Amino acid sequence: MNMKTNEPNKKAEQLDLHSTSNENEKLTTNQGLKINNNQDSLKAGGRGPSLLEDFILREKITHFDHERIPERVVHARGSGAHGIFKLNKSLADYTKAGFLTKVGKETPVFVRFSTVAGSKGSTDLARDVRGFAIKFYTEEGNYDLVGNNMPVFFIQDAMKFPDLIHAVKPEPDNEIPQAASAHDTFWDFISLMPESMHMVMWLMSDRAIPRSLRMMEGFGVHSYKFINDEGKVHFVKFHFKPKLGVHSVAWNEAQVISGVDSDFHKRDLWEAIENGDYPEWDFGVQLIPEDDEHKFDFDLLDPTKLVPEEEVPVEIFGTLTLNRNPDNFFAETEQVAFHPGHIIPGIDFTNDPLLQGRLFSYTDTQLSRLGSPNFHEIPINRSINTVHNNQRDGHMRQQIVKGKSSYDPNSTGGGCPFQAMMSEGGFVSQEERVSGTKIRERSKSFVDHYSQAKLFYNSQSTPEKQHLENALIFELSKVSLPEVRERLVGQLAYIDMILASRVAEKLGVEVKKLDWPNQSLPADSTIADLQSEEKEPKTKASEALSMRNTIKNTIKSRKIGFIMANGINGGEVDDLKKTLEKEGARVEFIAPTLAKVSADDGEEFIPKHSLTSTSSVCFDALFICSGEGSVKELMIPENKHLVLHFINEAYKHCKAIYFGTDTEMLRNKSNVGLEKREDPAIITREDANPKEKFIQAIEKHRVWDLESERNR
Ligand code: HDE
Numbered sequence: 064m065n066m067k068t069n070e071p072n073k074k075a076e077q078l079d080l081h082s083t084s085n086e087n088e089k090l091t092t093n094q095g096l097k098i099n100n101n102q103d104s105l106k107a108g109g110r111g112p113s114l115l116e117d118f119i120l121r122e123k124i125t126h127f128d129h130e131r132i133p134e135r136v137v138h139a140r141g142s143g144a145h146g147i148f149k150l151n152k153s154l155a156d157y158t159k160a161g162f163l164t165k166v167g168k169e170t171p172v173f174v175r176f177s178t179v180a181g182s183k184g185s186t187d188l189a190r191d192v193r194g195f196a197i198k199f200y201t202e203e204g205n206y207d208l209v210g211n212n213m214p215v216f217f218i219q220d221a222m223k224f225p226d227l228i229h230a231v232k233p234e235p236d237n238e239i240p241q242a243a244s245a246h247d248t249f250w251d252f253i254s255l256m257p258e259s260m261h262m263v264m265w266l267m268s269d270r271a272i273p274r275s276l277r278m279m280e281g282f283g284v285h286s287y288k289f290i291n292d293e294g295k296v297h298f299v300k301f302h303f304k305p306k307l308g309v310h311s312v313a314w315n316e317a318q319v320i321s322g323v324d325s326d327f328h329k330r331d332l333w334e335a336i337e338n339g340d341y342p343e344w345d346f347g348v349q350l351i352p353e354d355d356e357h358k359f360d361f362d363l364l365d366p367t368k369l370v371p372e373e374e375v376p377v378e379i380f381g382t383l384t385l386n387r388n389p390d391n392f393f394a395e396t397e398q399v400a401f402h403p404g405h406i407i408p409g410i411d412f413t414n415d416p417l418l419q420g421r422l423f424s425y426t427d428t429q430l431s432r433l434g435s436p437n438f439h440e441i442p443i444n445r446s447i448n449t450v451h452n453n454q455r456d457g458h459m460r461q462q463i464v465k466g467k468s469s470y471d472p473n474s475t476g477g478g479c480p481f482q483a484m485m486s487e488g489g490f491v492s493q494e495e496r497v498s499g500t501k502i503r504e505r506s507k508s509f510v511d512h513y514s515q516a517k518l519f520y521n522s523q524s525t526p527e528k529q530h531l532e533n534a535l536i537f538e539l540s541k542v543s544l545p546e547v548r549e550r551l552v553g554q555l556a557y558i559d560m561i562l563a564s565r566v567a568e569k570l571g572v573e574v575k576k577l578d579w580p581n582q583s584l585p586a587d588s589t590i591a592d593l594q595s596e597e598k599e600p601k602t603k604a605s606e607a608l609s610m611r612n613t614i615k616n617t618i619k620s621r622k623i624g625f626i627m628a629n630g631i632n633g634g635e636v637d638d639l640k641k642t643l644e645k646e647g648a649r650v651e652f653i654a655p656t657l658a659k660v661s662a663d664d665g666e667e668f669i670p671k672h673s674l675t676s677t678s679s680v681c682f683d684a685l686f687i688c689s690g691e692g693s694v695k696e697l698m699i700p701e702n703k704h705l706v707l708h709f710i711n712e713a714y715k716h717c718k719a720i721y722f723g724t725d726t727e728m729l730r731n732k733s734n735v736g737l738e739k740r741e742d743p744a745i746i747t748r749e750d751a752n753p754k755e756k757f758i759q760a761i762e763k764h765r766v767w768d769l770e771s772e773r774n775r
Contacts, residue, residue, distance in 0.1 A: 073447040074171035074200040075145070075387070081442040082390060092122055132397075133432050134183040137228055138194045140242075141177035142276060142329040143396030144336055146385035148172050148199060148346065154380055157297050157350055158289035160409030162201045163380070171200045173443060174385060175399055176276040176332070180231045181242025186321035187328035189242035190271045190314070190534065195281035195303065196401045197383070200447045203488055207405040208301060209425070212273065213265040214282035214369040219258050219509050221420015226252065227259075245541035254550035257512035257595040260558065261367050264519045267534040268527060269311035269610060274683075274764070275331045277342035277385075277620070278310040285403075285418040286363045288411040289350070290493055298351040298363055298413065300370055302377050303344040308614030310764045313716045314534060316680045323678045336388045338649065340620040346381035360601040361515065362508040366417045368515055371602040395443045400429045408485075411493045416505075435459050451480040512595035513557040520559050522608035526767035532562060536569045545572060553577035557597065618761040619647030624682035626653050626706060627670070630692015633662025635723065639686060642754050648761065653677060653709075655702045663690060674705040679713040684761045687730075689723030689748070698728060707733050717770055719760035721746040721753065734773075742769055 090098045098119060105117035113120065135141075148162065148170045155164040162170040177194035178187065193212040198205055217227050229235075230252035231244050240246050244266070253259050265271070273279045283301030290296050312320065320327045335342060349370050351363065361368040389395035402425035403418065412418055429438045435458035438444060450462070453469045468476035483489030523531065535555070539548050549572040555563035556576040567574045606612045623643055625636060640650045654660050654670035661667055679685065687710070697706045710733040713720055722730050722745070730736070735745060744760040746753050760766070766773075 070169045072147070072169075072171050074173075077445060077447060078390075078442050092119060093126070132434065135177075135432060136428060137179050138177035138196075139183045140181050140185055140187070141175045141194070141396055142332050143173060143175040143389055143392075143399060144332060144342075144385040145387040145389065146172050146174060146341075146383060148197075148381060148383050150381045152380045154289070154348070155291065157291055157295075157299070157348075158409035159292045160201070160206070160289075160407055161203050162199060162206070162407075163409065171447070172383065173198045173200075173395070173399055174383075175396060175401070176328070178242065180228075180244065185242035186325040188272060188312070188317040188320045188325070190244065190266070190317070190538075191242065192266065192271065193273060193276065193279060195279070197281075198399065198401060198405075198444075201407055202448055203407040204448050205405045205444075205446045206407045206410065207401045207403060208283055209401045209403045209421075210281050210283045210301065210303075212279040212281060213262065213270055214280075214284060214300075214302075215262050215265065215515070216284055216366045216417060217253075217259040217262045218256070218417065219365055219367055220416045220505065221424070222416075223256075224417075224420065224424075245538040247542050247544055247547060250539060250542045250551055251544065251547045254547050254554060257554060257557075258367050258509075260512055260554055261516040261519060264516050264531065264558070267531045267538070268519075268523065269530050270309070271534075272311050272314060272317040273328070274310040274312050275307075275335075276328050277332060277335060278305050278307050280304055280309055281344065285366055285415045286351075286413045288413055288493060289348075290409055290411055294494075296353040296493060298353065298356065300349040300351075300375075302347040302349070303383055304347060304377070304379075306343040306345065306614065307617060307619060308764070309610050310613070311610065312680070313765075313770075314530065314537065316716045319678060319680045319712075323680060327681070332385075333388055335620050336385060338620070340647070340649075341384050341386045343385075344383040345379045346383055347377035347379045349375040349377055351375060360598075361511065362506065364413055364415045364506075365509045366415055367509075367512065371518065371600075371605045372607040373602050373605055377607075394441075398433065398438075398441045399443045400425075400433060400438050400441070402426055402429075406490075408488060408490050437461065453480075510594065510596050511598045514598045514600040516558045518600040518602060518605060519608055520562065522604040522606070524609050524611040524767075526770055527609060527611065528562070529770070532565055535562075535566050539566065539570055548572050549575065550577065557595070615763050617647065618643065618683075618758055621648045621683040621761050622681065623648050623650050623684045623686060623761070624653050624672075624677075624679070624709075625650060625686045625688055626674075626697070626709065627660050627668065627688040627690075628655055628693040628696035628702070629661050630696065631660065631662050631668070631688040631690040632723065633664050633666035633668070635689050636662065636668065637666075639721075639754060639757075643758070646758060651682075655696065655705075663692065674702060674709065679709045679718070680716070682713070682718070683764075684719040684721070684757070685710065685713050686721045686757070687723055687726045689725055691725045694725050694728055698732075703732075710735065714773055717744070717765035717767055717773060719744040719746065719757060719763075719766075721757045722748070724748045740772070742766065742772075744769075 090101055092098060104113045104120045106113050150163060150166055150168045153164050153166050162168055175196045178189050178191045179194065180191055181189050195212050196209045198207050218224060231249045233239055233241055234246060234248050253263055281303030286298045286300060288296055289299045324330065356363055404422045404425060430436065437457050437460050440461040453471055455469045466476050472478065485491050539551060542548050548570045552563050552567045552572055553575050554577060555566060556574050563574045643650055651672060652668055652670040653672045653674060656673050657670055659667045659669055696702065706729065710720060714734050720735065744766045746757045746760065750756050
């Protein structure tokens with residue numbers, strides 16, 4: 064049985080059949096032979112040469128030599144978890160997909176989150192899009208929803224994907240930089256691609272530096288189709304909304320995290336699940352009747368556009384919960400193979416030209432990554448529905464199919480396996496009338512690249528706009544080619560003139576609105592597709608696009624650091640810890656060393672971290688413990704700069720800080736200062752309800768509005 068669910072988990076049961084544990088077992092070779100000495104190779108004399116006949120050494124080294132497989136060409140760095148998708152409201156009016164029609168139905172899932180550009184060993188906190196790929200192990204076969212944490216994409220056509228990725232990946236001559244878009248080739252490409260500007264607004268926003276994988280949204284990006292029992296069609300956009308809200312870190316913080324703990328997101332997800340803080344998302348859809356396809360001021364098939372929630376609301380139908388860590392990273396998270404083409408009856412594709420290209424790419428890439436067309440037999444990829452077909456052989460075939468025939472039609476096998484009728488669950492593509500001239504061109508309905516970039520920018524709060532501007536300045540300042548910087552500013556001018564001029568000033572370039580067709584391309588490469596119309600969006604601003612409007616009512620699973628030394632008020636530490644933990648937060652003690660800390664009443668506390676082994680960036684909020692003795696020890700020269708750095712950094716990153724009794728000296732010496740400013744996230748013992756105020760401040764995540772004040 065799976066945790067927190069009612070139904071037996073068929074996927075977990077299936078995986079169990081392939082799992083093993085070495086507990087209390089004897090060491091063996093791969094042939095099952097027990098090994099007597101795993102320390103020494105077989106030699107001709109203790110100091111003599113090794114013998115070729117040492118099959119045990121040869122087996123061990125040979126296996127080791129072949130341990131690596133190619134990493135994913137994109138989304139190489141990932142973190143995965145098992146979970147359950149539960150349907151709370153039926154979608155039967157719109158789709159016949161079984162797992163979306165039976166209320167209460169629980170479907171096992173495996174989810175893999177990822178960064179896009181960096182290689183497998185790169186940092187989690189890169190400024191990047193995050194992959195959000197879900198494999199639903201449904202009874203009708205595997206359904207994969209391979210989405211991102213941003214609802215749009217950089218390009219409109221699969222033809223441009225290799226160009227986009229080559230531009231963002233490390234440059235080919237020197238393989239620099241790793242996991243970063245702040246370099247010449249990325250911005251050169253973007254500056255020539257107006258269709259990317261909407262996605263670039265998202266990429267430069269704080270969505271690209273999430274606080275946690277558990278605190279980001281998931282989007283299917285493309286429009287897909289739902290088909291119900293009667294064959295009725297709706298366009299559908301998929302959404303996952305995190306119950307903890309959508310939260311991010313500051314860019315400076317992200318850079319420090321990359322040094323202090325480059326596995327920050329991976330660790331956070333792992334620990335949350337181990338602690339029973341199961342991440343949860345509301346599953347929602349935007350449904351558009353087929354007849355309304357053309358009622359928008361953009362094309363539903365264009366993946367650089369979102370459907371504003373003001374025009375089509377997101378309706379919530381289910382819950383996605385991650386409740387089990389993988390047992391083995393390689394076997395599960397690395398070998399899992401997603402494919403947007405893995406669909407089931409009731410769901411179908413649209414003609415989105417980006418989606419259409421993806422349908423080719425994903426199986427193809429598994430062949431080079433996993434090395435065989437039998438990758439579907441790897442336990443994590445197996446369907447919980449049994450597989451019967453006439454495909455056979457290939458590297459590493461596992462299934463032993465009995466019988467003589469492996470062709471269809473056959474009489475030697477009694478005609479088996481049979482085709483399934485639609486009524487028996489046989490998949491039938493949506494019947495759709497298609498006509499057109501064979502032509503290599505882009506639809507005119509795709510030639511509006513700035514209106515939704517404006518919509519996104521105009522929907523942001525003041526601090527979010529500031530962060531976006533700073534991100535553009537940071538990234539473009541790393542571009543060595545002035546003409547690229549200028550061209551990009553020329554693109555920004557179509558989105559917001561003030562933004563463009565503020566960025567331009569910092570880059571030392573002028574704002575020149577680009578002419579279309581794009582004059583900066585050589586004459587013979589000027590492509591009609593690369594130009595844009597100027598158009599205002601129908602929806603001017605959308606609440607759902609600003610993180611300011613996200614959920615801010617919980618401190619569940621937030622990490623609070625208690626800074627302490629000998630002489631703390633032990634009773635107060637216990638009390639606050641209890642209060643915070645009751646609300647679901649996690650408390651960790653930080654002291655000058657890892658030695659036990661004695662409280663004023665003799666109680667002892669065991670620190671998890673020392674001031675040198677961790678950093679404020681690993682915490683959501685700080686409590687500076689009360690106690691004269693503690694403050695005195697924290698203020699000795701050896702500790703003082705460390706503790707002040709801790710406080711100053713948390714302050715700069717707009718976090719909640721609670722100063723206990725007798726800690727004025729620390730506050731005074733830090734950037735917080737003694738002067739009482741209007742700051743709801745600085746809490747002292749003199750406050751009316753300090754504990755409550757602290758909790759409220761943590762719920763709000765950060766006081767971004769006070770960022771300039773706090774960084775004076
Ligand atoms: Fe992917 N993408 N992609 N992509 N993508 C891959 O498949 C590709 C696109 C996404 O955790 C690869 O198995 C093309 C959009 C995620 O294993 C590869 C195009 C979206 C993941 C591939 C796109 C995505 C991938 C690399 C444009 C958001 C990680 C390894 C036509 C909706 C899945 C692999 C995981 C992975 C190709 C565009 C999301 C090469 C050709 C748009 C989350 O097949």
